[in-house]
Amino acid sequence: MPVETCVDPGAPAAGVATLRHTWPVREYDLAATLESGQVFRWTPEDGGWEGIVAGHWVRLTATPHTLTAETCVPQTDWNWLARWLRLGDDLGAIVATFPPDPPLQEAVSACRGLRLLRQDPWECLASFILSSTKRIPHIRRIVGTLCTRFGRPVPVPPGRAPGFAFPPPARLAGATEAELRACGMGFRAPYLRAAAQAVATGVLRLETLPELPLATARQRLMALPGVGRKIADCVLLFAAGFDAAFPVDVWVLRALRQLYFPRRRLPPRRLRAFTETHFGPYAGYAQQYLFHYMRVRLGRNARSDPAGPTGRSGGGPAAGTPAGFCPQVGQFSR
DNA sequence: GTCCAGGAGCCAT
DNA sequence: ATGGCTCATGGA
Numbered sequence: 320m321p322v323e324t325c326v327d328p329g330a331p332a333a334g335v336a337t338l339r340h341t342w343p344v345r346e347y348d349l350a351a352t353l354e355s356g357q358v359f360r361w362t363p364e365d366g367g368w369e370g371i372v373a374g375h376w377v378r379l380t381a382t383p384h385t386l387t388a389e390t391c392v393p394q395t396d397w398n399w400l401a402r403w404l405r406l407g408d409d410l411g412a413i414v415a416t417f418p419p420d421p422p423l424q425e426a427v428s429a430c431r432g433l434r435l436l437r438q439d440p441w442e443c444l445a446s447f448i449l450s451s452t453k454r455i456p457h458i459r460r461i462v463g464t465l466c467t468r469f470g471r472p473v474p475v476p477p478g479r480a481p482g483f484a485f486p487p488p489a490r491l492a493g494a495t496e497a498e499l500r501a502c503g504m505g506f507r508a509p510y511l512r513a514a515a516q517a518v519a520t521g522v523l524r525l526e527t528l529p530e531l532p533l534a535t536a537r538q539r540l541m542a543l544p545g546v547g548r549k550i551a552d553c554v555l556l557f558a559a560g561f562d563a564a565f566p567v568d569v570w571v572l573r574a575l576r577q578l579y580f581p582r583r584r585l586p587p588r589r590l591r592a593f594t595e596t597h598f599g600p601y602a603g604y605a606q607q608y609l610f611h612y613m614r615v616r617l618g619r620n621a622r623s624d625p626a627g628p629t630g631r632s633g634g635g636p637a638a639g640t641p642a643g644f645c646p647q648v649g650q651f652s653r
Numbered sequence: 654g655t656c657c658a659g660g661a662g663c664c665a666t
Numbered sequence: 667a668t669g670g671c672t673c674a675t676g677g678a
Contacts, residue, residue, distance in 0.1 A: 356659055451660035457676060458659080505674025510661085547661050568659035586668080610659070656678085666669085 336393030348432030510545025
């Protein structure tokens with residue numbers, strides 16, 4: 320679906336550089352999108368959100384029906400940002416492809432307007448290599464330190480903290496493991512360095528991933544040390560255009576066990592088979608709704624495991640599976 | 654102190 | 667194929 324641009328009534332003619340641009344949007348929850356664990360470099364500021372995209376400082380503000388971007392370097396073309404924001408997505412059409420099961424419908428209702436972004440593949444790969452067994456605030460700090468120490472300074476408006484681009488592969492490939500560890504990333508340092516070297520030397524060509532079949536693209540990523548199924552799927556979904564990729568982390572695993580199979584003990588293999596057949600062509604979008612729903616609505620209550628020795632989960636308002644719901648089990652009973 | 658985090662690699666069954 | 671154990675680090 321083509322991305323609409325320049326429909327702001329007061330927008331200048333094409334070719335004129337501006338510092339601000341407004342798009343009309345429907346159902347775009349900017350805060351939920353930027354806080355849902357896809358990206359790690361955005362901070363709320365003065366009622367908007369500020370971050371760095373493609374080496375540009377960007378401030379985003381939202382109203383119920385518009386999204387406005389500001390930069391501090393005049394832009395003649397805003398399509399790079401529209402693409403990053405995935406403004407061309409028809410969210411209603413995407414949600415319409417979801418299976419009508421109660422858990423997913425509840426998650427969609429609770430997180431209306433949550434979107435996926437289309438990130439730079441290298442930043443995404445590097446960030447998720449740093450994400451393993453880390454909480455999101457800590458990932459944000461490690462990535463921030465990495466950018467401060469290795470990234471190119473970028474122009475920011477007066478009064479703002481200094482901004483830095485995400486460091487390119489060649490820059491990190493040339494860093495020592497000790498320098499990387501000093502950013503707080505621990506045992507992930509050699510993984511990040513190896514990935515930077517693979518991309519910088521052309522052994523791994525991230526720009527070609529979108530042209531490959533999903534399984535092939537996944538194999539290329541998983542060839543890197545420190546990159547397994549989950550991190551590979553994050554890159555495929557968040558940066559390479561594979562909307563069917565379905566990263567399974569501890570939260571999504573919890574969602575699957577508690578919301579879909581509350582009184583069974585399915586091994587991860589069976590659960591993965593379920594995710595590959597149940598959620599449809601936008602499975603990755605569905606995954607993002609389940610992930611965010613588990614985090615913001617259930618929070619701490621989600622940690623008890625109904626299938627484990629602790630018994631029933633705690634009494635959050637939406638903590639229970641709708642009574643009597645049983646997903647189609649025939650398709651994976653073999 | 655103990656547990657856990659948007660995991661993955663290694664080794665023993 | 668599957669189940670433990672370990673790898674840093676910091677916050678609750």
